[in-house]
Amino acid sequence: MPAFLVSPFVKIAVGVLGAGMVIHWAAREVRRINDELERIRARSATDPIDRRALPTLRHDPRTGLWRVM
Numbered sequence: 139m140p141a142f143l144v145s146p147f148v149k150i151a152v153g154v155l156g157a158g159m160v161i162h163w164a165a166r167e168v169r170r171i172n173d174e175l176e177r178i179r180a181r182s183a184t185d186p187i188d189r190r191a192l193p194t195l196r197h198d199p200r201t202g203l204w205r206v207m
Contacts, residue, residue, distance in 0.1 A: 196207040 193206045195204045197203075198205050
């Protein structure tokens with residue numbers, strides 16, 4: 139079987155293109171994740187939770203279970 143010869147320049151060019159694609163993908167993912175985190179931070183800052191309105195768990199000494207009170 140004949141050897142497939144590729145010029146070193148072509149090998150380097152393919153490597154540079156591949157590295158560029160990986161960097162582009164990583165930068166896009168970082169931007170997407172940061173946008174999602176900012177959206178979550180903005181929502182939690184504008185929508186405070188009244189903890190007194192949330193149900194609480196109390197221990198029932200008769201059954202030994204935790205119940206919503």
